[in-house]
Amino acid sequence: MEQTSRHTGRPKNGKARKVHTLRIKKSLDEKIVSGISYLFITALVVVMLIPIMHVVSKAFSAEWAINTGSVGIFPVGFQVNSLLYIIQSKTFIMAFGNSMFATVVGTLCTLAVTAITAYPLSMRHLPYMKGILLIFVFTMYFTGGIIPTYLLYSMYGILDTRIVLILPGLINVYHMLIIKNFYEAIPESIIESAQLDGASSFRIFLRLVVPLSKPVYATITVFTSVILWNDYFGPMMYINNPNLKTLPLYLRDMIARANDTQALSMLLVEKNLSAESITAAAIVAATIPILLVYPFMQRHFVKGITVGSTKG
Amino acid sequence: MKSRQKTPALMLVLVMVIALLCSCAGGTQPPASSTAPASSAPAQTASEDKPVLKALVANANIDWNDPEANPVLAYLTEATGYLVAYDPLPADNPADKLNAIISAGTDYDFVVISASISGANVLYAQYASQGALLDLKPLVEELAPNIVDGIDQSLWDICTVNGTYYAVPTANPSGRDDTANIDYGIMVRTDILEKMNAKMPTTLDEFTALLEDYQKTDPMGNGDMNVPLTATIANLKELRLNAIGGAFGVETDWKDVSGALVPYQTQDGFYEYLEYMNDLYSKGLLDTEMPVNQGATTLEKFTTSRALCRLDGYWAVPSLVETFGTVSPDASFEFIQPLEKSGLAGSGTKTKNQIAGYTVIPKNAKNVEATIDYLNMKLDPEIFKVATLGEENVDYTVDEKGAFYPILPTFFEHRGNAGNYATGTNQFNNDYWLCRARKDENQYAAYCRLNYDYGSFIKVDPSTDVPCDVLAKISADISVSNTVTEEFIVNSVVSGITRDSFDAFVTDWKAQCGDKLITVYNEWYQNR
């Protein structure tokens, strides 16, 4: 690393002119790229946000406004009845709780098991590891059919319980590969020096690998919690008890109900709600909790691997 | 450092506690197995000696086990003495879950396979013929006199499989005693008609002239944003069945021609109908955006006075009245009659024997006699009447002709969702249903217009009486037929039709599914 003098910008070894010109180029270069980044990303953010604002506005707009297409980016004829209709029922609170439970417990369990399983698989040099990895990868594409899976769960006795929301999805091979990839990027030197110090594999894993893997764990936490929170098929198929219903099921029911114009148009007209605003309100109710996961996880996206931590 | 590590852990614990509290808000701890009843602390009490029955039902968008939201549930529990715990199927793809549950050998006491599940007839027929259901004929005849009395023989015929029946059918109620309802028609803005000094069209030529006139004179000042007739792809079906198809003789899917069933796909009238629709489309009289229109889009065009005409059902009237009331108070609209041409006109509908639900009992059900007893009690004429209509002079009134009129708002508070709990019908069902249709005077007026004022146009599709086991044989072919035909219709309307393309379609349709359909339908039809 070349040292530059702080006062004069001249390097201590005397190549004055050249470095000075390069310095200007560098900051211009940086500024241009920085500027483009801001511009591009801002444009993208606007393109992303505007339709979303439109959808959210529909959740709070009056029926006549929606029917005539008058809703733009902001609500027209502001009303909160659609949202209240969705969240004011006991069933909503119950479904919300069920989803929370499945998501939180499921994510923790899945993260733990997947993170642990990915570790041995990242050690490609060990015998049979490749084969075991292929056993896992095979299941990414080859799964049982709907009926055999249902019959199997019925046999295991997990149907209509909370466990069926968590257990079958315990290992997601796709995510496991991502974690494994991350483990493989950890410099061998760090691990080897710990091994020389006599630490057991599990200890190395717990004390060394895990803290370094926070970014990928945060990533997989986000992915897994989104998948669990939005899971419709699992709860739909394997749960009959209405008390165990999760949020996606509840919302689909509410939306279907709102679109059932034949039976319920009177109800909707009385309350001045339109099917579209109820659908939009359902989305608002369902999405806000899960949106909060990523911001919470963002602080783990920190630079974790640094040279120099080879000291035991 | 340590406190920072503790906070997320604390938060996690907090979240878990909240989650558990919320999920227990239902009142009772969720049962560990699927054999215990699923209910949320019902307020009603059941008789001590009667078992609790478990039922699997199709999702009708209600909270099945909540007696406060559905007072009919409280009434039924009290009147019959049986407490029933309902588990609803999901709204999307309920057939998959139903298949899984049935094939796993479920022990629900009864299952209601409602028509809202697509392919319900076929599912019932398959379960019945595969031995997954109990033969109900001996049980009903011996133990359930109300069911025997209440349900018409023609309904039993439809659910007969292998000489016996495995379900208690619930008829789809209709305001008409002789056919199913007519639900759809073309709505026209009568206030714009007035502006144009035009009258309601009765013939096809008048209708076309009206659309052209609208486009030319532009009474609402929309310029080239005018859409005389707006529609979605889905609307094309009802446009054929209820509005325009009659003028070409294709107002039903199948017709009786000299004792044989003939499909509309092979008829010349179908060619001429498509020719006409393509003509409308290429002149811009039919919305050029038709292939990408959604219901909401056409609604928007209609309510912002860009569209003169739009297809919809009579139940949409109250919402439209409300919207127009806010947006354009001078607006008014009416249903056009089914259009005539050269003496041909018609609005197609089904026979009166349409089934809304099959109540079946799976092989492994444990409380068979109790279930039959329960179903029987529900069809006791008095119980059935109160379950459907509520209390006289609280929920409804009777006029001197014996017609039922709802008292609003209590009728809907008390019996709004009553129809979902029906497991069987009797001969008064249609009269009771009319009470519901009378809930909004605009809606009822629209209903009467389509079904009574235009009653002379109604034609019945004879194929809609087909029994389920015949239907099960051809369900895959029907599905292919619908797909292939729809594709042809849309492409013809948009891009045009020639004799050659039509002949090619008919040949292709026959080869893929049509021949089989014609054979099977006629085999049944000519031998009943």
Added chain:
Amino acid sequence: MKAAPISVKMLQEHKQEREARRRLAKKNYDIYLLLIPGVLFIIAFRYMPMYGYITAFQDYNIFAGILNSTWVGFKHFSALLSSPGFYNVLRNTLIISFGKLIFTFPLSILLAILLNEINITPIKKGFQTALYLPHFLSWVIVAGLVVTACAPSTGIINLVVKFFGGEPVSFLMDNNWFRAVVIVSDAWKEVGYGAIVFIAALTGINPELYEAAKVDGAGKIQQILHITIPGMMSVIVLMFILKLGSVLNANTEQILLLYNPTVYETGDVLGTYIYRTGITHMNYSYATAIGLFEAVVGSFMIFTGNLICKRATGRSIW
């Protein structure tokens, strides 16, 4: 005898190799122990239901069960391959999937790189959150938005086109445009979410490498080319291969909501074709056969992809 003489020495070497492997395995037995929960799980929940694949070769009757259903061999597979329009549908599926790979995938990477350049943390976090929001909207909603935006007379896209003097285009009714609409709207929905894994990968790049490069006189672009991208390379390769594997799953839900008969020619994909014709409705054997077909193609794709990447870049999944 054509076989090369097997010397005692070679046999001994083989034996030593195997013994060395066994010793290595034994020495690291604790690592293998870590695999136990995963393997148990995968067998119990993923391998056990695989007996269902047998039904692909039968005329499966859910009441008769597997043991009593009739065998039909490859009937369903040949039915699939000979169904009218199958190859057209297959072609559309592949074109759309590869279109996504060429358009959306690099865009996610680019997004991650550019976001990395934004140093004001609250802005960076705000942007990140905004960018991955569309992922949470269901296709029902997004398709509605797309249809509205593409409307020939009132849609915003055509309004812009008209503003610049062009003729309005009915994008969702035009075979020349439909695939583009599918790919771009999918990109809108997924590019932000897809960038997350690359953003995570970027945090693993040693910042000292950048310092060193700056002092060596490298410009921003050069830094990106020579540090950032190579630093993400293993993740890029992984995600690329994984996406190759799902090449037959082109957006069925999305296309179902966007298409109509006028664009079946270019827009009909495997999933929508199956759904629309209802050929698998109540026909579980056929559905399983199609699933098996997709699984075979998918795994073939990732094996091939993995092999090619190994040869080309030296990196692979296994």
